[in-house]
Amino acid sequence: MLPQIAFLGAGNMATAMITGLIAQGFAPAQLRACDPSEDALLRLEAAGLTQLSTSPESLFADVDLAVLAVKPQVVPNALSSIGHELSAGAALLSIAAGIPISSLRRHVETDVAVIRCMPNTPAMIGLGASALYAGGDVKGEHRALAEQVTNAAGTTVWVASEDLLDAVTAVSGSGPAYFFALIEAIARAGAELGLDEKVAMSLTLQTAMGAAALAQQSDDGVAKLRENVTSPGGTTEQALLSLQSNQFEAIVSEAVRQCAARAAALGKEFG
Ligand SMILES: NC(=O)c1ccc[n+]([C@@H]2O[C@H](COP(=O)([O-])OP(=O)(O)OC[C@H]3O[C@@H](n4cnc5c(N)ncnc54)[C@H](OP(=O)(O)O)[C@@H]3O)[C@@H](O)[C@H]2O)c1
Incomplete structure (x- = not known):
């Protein structure tokens, strides 16, 4: 079974990652997106996606990776809308700037693996520099999937502690x-x-x-x-x-x- 990835938020960053994943060989059927904006969804429909919705209902239930790609201020509400749907075997990749894993965890089932990413805006043209952090509990297959998503919009490095994401913010x-x-x-x-x-x-x-x-x-x-x-x-x-x-x-x-x-x-x- 090919991995399934769903994006919560289909703005600039999510669209760049999704088009990059398709260019790298992901089938549109492996990708889903939820966004209140019809226009955002229409752009992804043009890229070949069919699993698109203005409401997260059932879109996230059986995914391998959920990508949180909304602005930081709407994270609590947005994440709460999918937190109960994610299965224990799933991972959450958050690209929302500055929100710590401990805070993200409050809105999801505790067994969901959580990975944090600090991207940068050149990702919008495939030239981004992203850094990822995941705790020791996060499995290799989830790390690899998260890396595929960030590599689709540029390059990826891993950092050894969550605190180092502040240094990444300051550099890239x-x-x-x-x-x-x-x-x-x-x-x-x-x-x-x-x-x-x-x-x-x-x-x-x-x-x-x-x-x-x-x-x-x-x-x-x-x-x-x-x-x-x-x-x-x-x-x-x-x-x-x-x-x-x-x-x-x-x-x-x-x-x-x-x-x-x-x-x-x-x-x-x-x-
Ligand atoms: N380090 C950096 O410089 C950097 C660079 C880029 C991005 N980031 C991070 O990446 C994240 C995404 O940024 P972006 O530029 O892609 O933002 P964006 O273009 O504003 O996209 C966010 C999308 O999420 C939608 N949304 C709002 N509430 C939602 C909800 N409850 N459920 C689903 N979708 C919802 C928004 O719709 P509406 O517009 O209708 O509200 C919008 O289409 C941000 O958290 C940002 O911090 C960091």
Whole structure:
């Protein structure tokens, strides 16, 4: 029997994961979704899904994996609507930011395996970076199924403790916003130097993509790649010296640290 996966919430992230799973060979008949929005369901109907509903009724009863893909503030109500239906052999994968496993557990049967995921928005174009955490009680088959779901929207790493998801939030969960801020700042500076705004943005975006792809594909580490473009006395060195004298590394480090602290505080509020 092929594994059955049902999504509670069929918004941006769920749709990206579902289309990714189909592209990776999952049959639409293995996938189900529930969402109050007819439009969201119509998009999935176009992708081939037939088990779609505006109400969770009976959609989750015999699934191997339920994916919780609603906004954090509606998690308690949404999860309570399926908690009694999930069988003891099922697993719950929550992509809802910041909600601890202990809090999720209050809305499901205690035997249901619970896995937490911290995704990021590039998942919407299949380039996400997700981190997963599961307790030692979660079986290998459930871990593998959860990983298939997150791999369908990008790459996946596992972390060894739930607390580390706060660090993941600070690096990759919120990370796209740091890069957007940097892209905006570079493009704006380019425009101030006289470039057409669109040209400055286009050059900056291609440079960001090129630098990330080069770093991923190269055998050299990122530090070596940086050194390779930094000739002594040259232009890049001048820019990096300016960043250094303005405490660039300390500023970034503090921002990432504050993000992790905020993630931990929000987790306690939910917990
Ligand atoms: N780290 C990150 O940056 C990051 C990135 C993306 C997502 N996430 C997490 O991923 C989760 C999903 O995000 P998203 O962007 O996909 O959100 P989304 O596009 O808003 O999708 C959520 C969907 O769930 C529906 N919904 C609301 N209440 C429901 C219920 N009781 N039962 C079933 N469906 C319900 C919503 O319908 P209505 O619109 O009609 O309410 C909406 O279609 C969030 O919890 C978010 O925290 C994190």
